[in-house]
Amino acid sequence: QKEVEQDPGPLSVPEGAIVSLNCTYSNSAFQYFMWYRQYSRKGPELLMYTYSSGNKEDGRFTAQVDKSSKYISLFIRDSQPSDSATYLCASLSGGYNKLIFGAGTRLAVHP
Amino acid sequence: NAGVTQTPKFRILKIGQSMTLQCAQDMNHNYMYWYRQDPGMGLKLIYYSVGAGITDKGEVPNGYNVSRSTTEDFPLRLELAAPSQTSVYFCASSYSDRNTGELFFGEGSRLTVL
Numbered sequence: 001q002k003e004v005e006q007d008p009g010p011l012s013v014p015e016g017a018i019v020s021l022n023c024t025y026s027n028s029a030f031q032y033f034m035w036y037r038q039y040s041r042k043g044p045e046l047l048m049y050t051y052s053s054g055n056k057e058d059g060r061f062t063a064q065v066d067k068s069s070k071y072i073s074l075f076i077r078d079s080q081p082s083d084s085a086t087y088l089c090a091s092l093s094g095g096y097n098k099l100i101f102g103a104g105t106r107l108a109v110h111p
Numbered sequence: 112n113a114g115v116t117q118t119p120k121f122r123i124l125k126i127g128q129s130m131t132l133q134c135a136q137d138m139n140h141n142y143m144y145w146y147r148q149d150p151g152m153g154l155k156l157i158y159y160s161v162g163a164g165i166t167d168k169g170e171v172p173n174g175y176n177v178s179r180s181t182t183e184d185f186p187l188r189l190e191l192a193a194p195s196q197t198s199v200y201f202c203a204s205s206y207s208d209r210n211t212g213e214l215f216f217g218e219g220s221r222l223t224v225l
Contacts, residue, residue, distance in 0.1 A: 008151050034212045043115070043201055043216030044154070088153060092212045096161050097142055097205040098169070099212055101153040 003027050006089055006102030015111050019076040023089035023102045026070065032092040033065050035074045038104065039085045047087075048074070079109045113137050117202050117217035124192045124224045132187040132220050134202030141207035143185040144169075144214065145177065147198040154201065160185055161207065192224045 006023040013019055021035075032051055036044035050056045053067045064073040072089050089102040118133045136143065141162045146154040146169075156169030160179040174196060176188040185204075189196060199221050203214040 004153075006153070032210070032212050041219070043203075043218050044214075045216065046213045049211050049213065090212060092210065095210075096159060096207075097210065097212055097214060098144070098156060098159060099154075099214065101146075101155075103151055103153040 002102075003030075003093070003100045004089060004091055004102040006105055008103045008105060010106040010108060012108045012110065013079055015079060015081060015109055017079050017109070019074075019079050019083070019107060019109075021074040021076075021087050021089075021105050021107070023072040024070055025072065025091055027091070027093075028067075028070070030091040030093070033063070033072050034090045034092075034099065035061075035063055036088040036090060036101075037085045038088060044088055081109050081111055084108050115202055115204055115215050115217035117200075117220050119220060120218070121221045122223070124189075124222065126192060126194065126224060128192050129188070129190050130192070130222075132189070132200055132202075132222075134185045134187065134217060135183050136185075136202075136204040136215070137183065138204060138215065139182060140204035140215070141182065142205045143179065144203045144205075145175070145185070145187045146201045146203065147171065148201060148219075149198050157187065157200075189222075194224050196222065197224045198222060 034049040038044040062075040086104040088104040090099040093100040145157040158177040
């Protein structure tokens with residue numbers, strides 16, 4: 001079993017839709033969770049991070065962690081074509097900011 | 112600030128050849144990493160370094176070597192290239208005093224081994 005699992009999609013939605021991206025993880029010791037966004041042929045960039053359970057909001061983006069079910073979610077409201085990218089969930093694994101990544105979900109937002 | 116700079120951006124190698132992927136950062140980060148990204152597989156950690164002179168293996172170190180002689184540079188060496196090493200390689204760096212999982216990535220080096 002992979003430590004962080006993510007459906008690779010692709011996911012295609014119309015502009016303005018609410019997007020839900022999800023991951024599951026297996027290691028109960030994971031405490032920090034991140035969402036990275038990766039545009040085509042670019043390196044990933046950090047979008048949001050959360051600690052333990054709960055929600056965190058940043059503009060149109062909301063990250064949610066449910067530790068009881070080991071579920072990580074990213075919601076995008078009022079999605080825009082510029083949101084078209086691959087979204088990777090990740091968790092801190094041990095020290096030194098080492099990350100375990102999910103496979104990434106490719107999202108396309110069409111006008 | 113240039114951030115994290117990787118060279119080359121593209122390279123084609125023949126089986127058995129060797130090469131070095133270069134990585135440099137200008138943010139004075141102590142921590143640096145090499146990941147590889149294969150389609151549908153996410154990023155896998157190859158090697159990491161917590162400071163000059165200190166390196167350690169990640170999840171998939173076989174077939175690779177690294178060195179860290181300065182804070183800025185973290186080259187990745189491929190010895191005896193194999194088709195299984197066809198991938199996109201990303202170098203990243205991070206602050207050592209923030210445990211937030213924020214890594215700064217380069218734009219990647221696309222390697223094909225034929």
